Amino acid sequence: xxxxxxxxxxxxxxxxxxxxxxxxxxxxxxxxxxxxxxxxxxxxxxxxxxxxxxxxxxxxxxxxxxxxxxxxxxxxxxxxxxxxxxxxxxxxxxxxxxxxxxxxxxxxxxxxxxxxxxxxxxxxxxxxxxxxxx
Amino acid sequence: xxxxxxxxxxxxxxxxxxxxxxxxxxxxxxxxxxxxxxxxxxxxxxxxxxxxxxxxxxxxxxxxxxxxxxxxxxxxxxxxxxxxxxxxxxxxxxxxxxxxxxxxxxxxxxxxxxxxxxxxxxxxxxxxxxxxxxxxxxxxxx
Numbered sequence: 497x498x499x500x501x502x503x504x505x506x507x508x509x510x511x512x513x514x515x516x517x518x519x520x521x522x523x524x525x526x527x528x529x530x531x532x533x534x535x536x537x538x539x540x541x542x543x544x545x546x547x548x549x550x551x552x553x554x555x556x557x558x559x560x561x562x563x564x565x566x567x568x569x570x571x572x573x574x575x576x577x578x579x580x581x582x583x584x585x586x587x588x589x590x591x592x593x594x595x596x597x598x599x600x601x602x603x604x605x606x607x608x609x610x611x612x613x614x615x616x617x618x619x620x621x622x623x624x625x626x627x628x629x630x
Numbered sequence: 631x632x633x634x635x636x637x638x639x640x641x642x643x644x645x646x647x648x649x650x651x652x653x654x655x656x657x658x659x660x661x662x663x664x665x666x667x668x669x670x671x672x673x674x675x676x677x678x679x680x681x682x683x684x685x686x687x688x689x690x691x692x693x694x695x696x697x698x699x700x701x702x703x704x705x706x707x708x709x710x711x712x713x714x715x716x717x718x719x720x721x722x723x724x725x726x727x728x729x730x731x732x733x734x735x736x737x738x739x740x741x742x743x744x745x746x747x748x749x750x751x752x753x754x755x756x757x758x759x760x761x762x763x764x765x766x767x768x769x770x771x772x
Binding site for chain 2: 505506507508509510511519520522523527536537538539540541543544546566567568569571572575576602603
């Protein structure tokens, strides 16, 4: 691995808005808030066991983001790679901001869900900074 | 007497790193929400691995795919959906390849994994139509 990155692994859920919020937050981190320090990787490739991906994750720090109690991102990373260095749940940010109830739209996130995703992304970016310095 | 046939399971590759992965997710939502809501259901690819481990209902994903017909939608050559279903349940009944459909419609260029844009939405609709055709074929054959 030539370039050090903190890998962000969001859940792939498409049954509720919480999964979409995980992905939206991950994209905000890797595209806007910490593009030099963070990278996204496909969770399904980890499930498949793609060697290059597994090796890259083993050599770097990992953050998982989940949207439901199945915790697919966390569990699959723990099984296929190792315990993640940090874990986030999109539902936690919802609990902290009761005034911003996420809309049920899944195809395209609603305005509240987008605001919540950005707040989640800001928290994740702080963790990226911490892990990157370690 | 009306007989209710089993639903067809749709498994999007969902790859978060590629725009094609987003297209598989959006196409899947279009199929189950709009085109074939009564004959299809979504199965999450990552839940095939995580399901039996720490979620009380998760193992049902594997069981469903063992007993029902499934269609995987693949965003790249890795075929993550197809591989996971076969490894944890049974071979997928059919597979739709997004890149093949994209080659047939070079006029539509999706924007990015985060925002596929108007062209991406048009492509997702076309992919969803292809999946719906396959759903009808499999549903009728039961």
